[in-house]
Amino acid sequence: MEQATVKFYQTGTFTVGNRLLAPEQRSVQAGPQRRNSLNSGHRACQGCGEALGARYAIDAAMAATNGQLIAANATGCLEVFSTPYPETSWQMPWVHSLFGNAAAVATGIAAAMKAKGRSEVRVVAQGGDGGTTDIGFGCLSGMFERNDDVLYICYDNEAYMNTGVQRSSATPPAARTATTMPVGPNPGNDFGQGKSVPLIAMAHEIPYVATATVADLRDLERKVTKAMSIHGARYIHIFVPCPLGWGAPSQDTIKLSRLAVESGIFPVFEAEAGEVTGVRKIRRQIPIEDYLRPQRRFAHLFGKHPDVATIARLQARADRNIRRFGLLGE
Amino acid sequence: MDKPFAITLDVGTSLANHTGSWRTNRPVYLSRKPPCNHQCPAGENIQAWLFLAESGNYEGAWRKLVEDNPFPAIMGRACYHTCEGACNRGQLDAAVGINSVEHFLGDQAIARGWKFIAPSVKSGKKVMVVGAGPSGLSAAYHLAMQGHSVTIFEAGPLPGGMMRFGIPQYRLPRDVIDAEVQRVVDLGVQINYNTKISNVLQAKQQGGFDAVFLAVGAHIAKRAYIPAGDSAHVLDAVSVLRSMEGEDKPLLGRKVVVYGGGNTAIDVARTAKRLGATESIIVYRRNREKMPAHDFELEEALQEGVLVKWLSTIKQAGESSITVEKMALDDQGFPQPTGEFETLEADSVVLALGQDVDLSLIDGVPGLVVQDGVVQVNAQMMTGHAGIFAGGDMVPAERNITVGIGHGKKAARNIDAWLRGTVYKPAPQAEVAGFEKLNTWYYSDAPKTVRPVLDIIRRQSTFEEVQGGLDESNALFEARRCLSCGNCFECDNCYGVCPDNAVVKLGPGKGFEFNYDYCKGCGICVSECPCGAIKMVPEEI
Numbered sequence: 001m002e003q004a005t006v007k008f009y010q011t012g013t014f015t016v017g018n019r020l021l022a023p024e025q026r027s028v029q030a031g032p033q034r035r036n037s038l039n040s041g042h043r044a045c046q047g048c049g050e051a052l053g054a055r056y057a058i059d060a061a062m063a064a065t066n067g068q069l070i071a072a073n074a075t076g077c078l079e080v081f082s083t084p085y086p087e088t089s090w091q092m093p094w095v096h097s098l099f100g101n102a103a104a105v106a107t108g109i110a111a112a113m114k115a116k117g118r119s120e121v122r123v124v125a126q127g128g129d130g131g132t133t134d135i136g137f138g139c140l141s142g143m144f145e146r147n148d149d150v151l152y153i154c155y156d157n158e159a160y161m162n163t164g165v166q167r168s169s170a171t172p173p174a175a176r177t178a179t180t181m182p183v184g185p186n187p188g189n190d191f192g193q194g195k196s197v198p199l200i201a202m203a204h205e206i207p208y209v210a211t212a213t214v215a216d217l218r219d220l221e222r223k224v225t226k227a228m229s230i231h232g233a234r235y236i237h238i239f240v241p242c243p244l245g246w247g248a249p250s251q252d253t254i255k256l257s258r259l260a261v262e263s264g265i266f267p268v269f270e271a272e273a274g275e276v277t278g279v280r281k282i283r284r285q286i287p288i289e290d291y292l293r294p295q296r297r298f299a300h301l302f303g304k305h306p307d308v309a310t311i312a313r314l315q316a317r318a319d320r321n322i323r324r325f326g327l328l329g330e
Numbered sequence: 331m332d333k334p335f336a337i338t339l340d341v342g343t344s345l346a347n348h349t350g351s352w353r354t355n356r357p358v359y360l361s362r363k364p365p366c367n368h369q370c371p372a373g374e375n376i377q378a379w380l381f382l383a384e385s386g387n388y389e390g391a392w393r394k395l396v397e398d399n400p401f402p403a404i405m406g407r408a409c410y411h412t413c414e415g416a417c418n419r420g421q422l423d424a425a426v427g428i429n430s431v432e433h434f435l436g437d438q439a440i441a442r443g444w445k446f447i448a449p450s451v452k453s454g455k456k457v458m459v460v461g462a463g464p465s466g467l468s469a470a471y472h473l474a475m476q477g478h479s480v481t482i483f484e485a486g487p488l489p490g491g492m493m494r495f496g497i498p499q500y501r502l503p504r505d506v507i508d509a510e511v512q513r514v515v516d517l518g519v520q521i522n523y524n525t526k527i528s529n530v531l532q533a534k535q536q537g538g539f540d541a542v543f544l545a546v547g548a549h550i551a552k553r554a555y556i557p558a559g560d561s562a563h564v565l566d567a568v569s570v571l572r573s574m575e576g577e578d579k580p581l582l583g584r585k586v587v588v589y590g591g592g593n594t595a596i597d598v599a600r601t602a603k604r605l606g607a608t609e610s611i612i613v614y615r616r617n618r619e620k621m622p623a624h625d626f627e628l629e630e631a632l633q634e635g636v637l638v639k640w641l642s643t644i645k646q647a648g649e650s651s652i653t654v655e656k657m658a659l660d661d662q663g664f665p666q667p668t669g670e671f672e673t674l675e676a677d678s679v680v681l682a683l684g685q686d687v688d689l690s691l692i693d694g695v696p697g698l699v700v701q702d703g704v705v706q707v708n709a710q711m712m713t714g715h716a717g718i719f720a721g722g723d724m725v726p727a728e729r730n731i732t733v734g735i736g737h738g739k740k741a742a743r744n745i746d747a748w749l750r751g752t753v754y755k756p757a758p759q760a761e762v763a764g765f766e767k768l769n770t771w772y773y774s775d776a777p778k779t780v781r782p783v784l785d786i787i788r789r790q791s792t793f794e795e796v797q798g799g800l801d802e803s804n805a806l807f808e809a810r811r812c813l814s815c816g817n818c819f820e821c822d823n824c825y826g827v828c829p830d831n832a833v834v835k836l837g838p839g840k841g842f843e844f845n846y847d848y849c850k851g852c853g854i855c856v857s858e859c860p861c862g863a864i865k866m867v868p869e870e871i
Contacts, residue, residue, distance in 0.1 A: 008774055008776055008807055008810060009774070009810060010384060010773065010774065010810040010811070010812070010814075010819070011772050011773055011774060011821055011860065012774040014771065014772040014773070014774065015772045015821035015822060015823045015826075015860060016821065016822040016823045016825060016826025016827065017820070017821055017822025017823075017825070017826065018821060018822075019385070019819070019820045019821070019838065020384065020385060020810070027822075027826070029822070029825070029826040030822040030825070030826060032835045032837065036831045038831075039343065039344055039345060039831065040344070040345060040349070040830050040831045040832060040845070040847075040848035041343070041344030041345045041346065041347040041348070041349060041848060042344050042347075042349075042830070043344075043347065043349065044829060044830075045850075046352065046850040046851060046852035046853075047829065047850075047852035047853070047854055048829045048852075049829075051829040051830070052827065052828075052829040052854075055829070055831070082344070085339065086339035086340060086341050086342055087341075087342050087343065087344045087346060087347060088341060088342075088343065088344060089343070089344040217826060243852075249853075250852035250853060250854070251852060251853030251854050251856060251857040252857065253829075253852075253854055254827055254854060254857070254858050255857060255858075258771065284771075
């Protein structure tokens, strides 16, 4: 499934919908009858990127499987805000067990469906970066290694937001959290720690790995749809800004995703069987400051005496991504 | 209690949780005024007709356009399109080619024979319009559409006024004027040609008219005192351009000097070139920055080989030469003589120094005020004499076709109200959708489509139209470059980006509405709306 080439239609595919496109070319989210798998009334904060990303991804997966989908959910914001007992926002079969075992629960559901001969029923597992990159990582790696028929979606907001913004292994360097150095010469998260789960997933040589953001809906929907067309272990890592944890205005959630992509700090790519097969090119490149400055977790880098050295190190990380994935050019 | 262990409540949907109560600001849809519409002297709703054209609905677009301006094909050629200067897309790549799309729609309407739909109800009122120029024809059109019976009195033999007698054919072919005027005539507007009104009150009374709109234009060429020998060939621009419409083309000679710096001077210089002049020189007393003519017209003239003698005044005109004096700009930017003289060869000199209004028809009308050679009107376009309105070049305003057409529309609305015994109240103006209101990330990158320009050799020797039209695919492309500033174009962004599914899609053409039961007021829809058609307002607490 390749990205459809859309002729010049005012906004092309940048916007969610486009009245000038043929209906079959429009996004799932533009549909008047979209499923809203994650329904209104959930208790996510104003401007929550994760709530948005989850609806984008699960609606697309529901559309791709004709609604024959079961979700296993790790503990985290997404679980807490969507299912305060006895309410649920999920308009689909949905299971929560523990913080660290979403991948294993999903594996079990997939095995059960196989045993029952329900081959049309597909399984997704989902969690935040804490439940994926830290706590659930063992189960996730096992799921990859066994090539279980599960799509695992990680909504990455770069820290444990639900419990009060503690550092995770997805927290970027220099970002302040509740559990990183608050003061001193280099406050915030250290350089050189953390991990890239998309690259680790690729090292398992599973059939499909992709990254996406809430700033590019069409790209996200295409990747989820593609993942659902494949059997075996699949992994999609979605970048979802957190207004509360990042100290950013609630209306800037999508803007920050866009700036992360345009600066190169979050590379958007896809890989099949361990090899990169596509990257989303930078459209209007920006310096890393433009991405960092609106976020209070990086406020210590600016102010009266900007921490030029640290900003340069972050820029170097963005530049490395640009080189490594070939994010510039046509 | 027939529930499993530790379960005490029935499972319910989160829809019971009305998160809208968290909100301190609420998003609201609004329509802001696009800068193009704001700029248009004829008050066209440019964004609205481009929106219709974007989907290929050209007839709908044309009908939207003619609600404000009955002459799209003329506008597409002769309007100075200041709208494009205001276009927000100009700050992105290049302004939308509004004028070229208008040109295309106008030509489509002529080719396909689209007609105005006459109103079914007549008011029974009679309105007299003096002058069949842009302003008079525009007023007549709008008055006829309002159901009034309109008679135009035109001193000349043909309709169009300055559109015909002031704008050369290479900019505005005459069959275009004829086609668009015929459409107004088909509405039932009566035009009496070769009928010069000498006494407006008398004519009004004789014809039994209830109101009058004066739009006689400004046709009397201003003169400058230039000592000239008996044999010197000195003409004025108005009569040169006017005689282009007759059988006998003006005889200007091989070397023509045009005196003046306005668009008319350039029109004459370009006309002279086409009539076979080897040299066509504009003499202007100030420099290019100070020249009132539009730069693109000057540029086209220079391409065609027209020369300009900057900072010069004509001191004397002889049989085959003139004497010019060099000028220098003083601190205030006014030209001052330097005492340096120069001789230029010239078979004829054409004065293009502006025009005055022939005010003879309003002599002795009580209450009517003339100041600085033009008729004074109030905000309703009415002169000091009740029931007599005026517009176009004869009232104080910038003088161009589009302004005249705008006056005609404005006057028609006020005349209509006056005939009903009321006062026309314009709708309150929405705030302008400036560039900072847009999120331009969402628009596809697309440079402007340029209209084909006639080959330079043919431009120097013939009166063929210099600027051609766009074909359909180009016009469609150009229309789709519109950013739709301040007005929803149903891109579904607000509907998609809401983390709380609090935007309701109402279907094509109906837009969206907010479900305030669940809207938390995060404002993502506002910041991701490409065109600035949503704003946040504080909740009343």
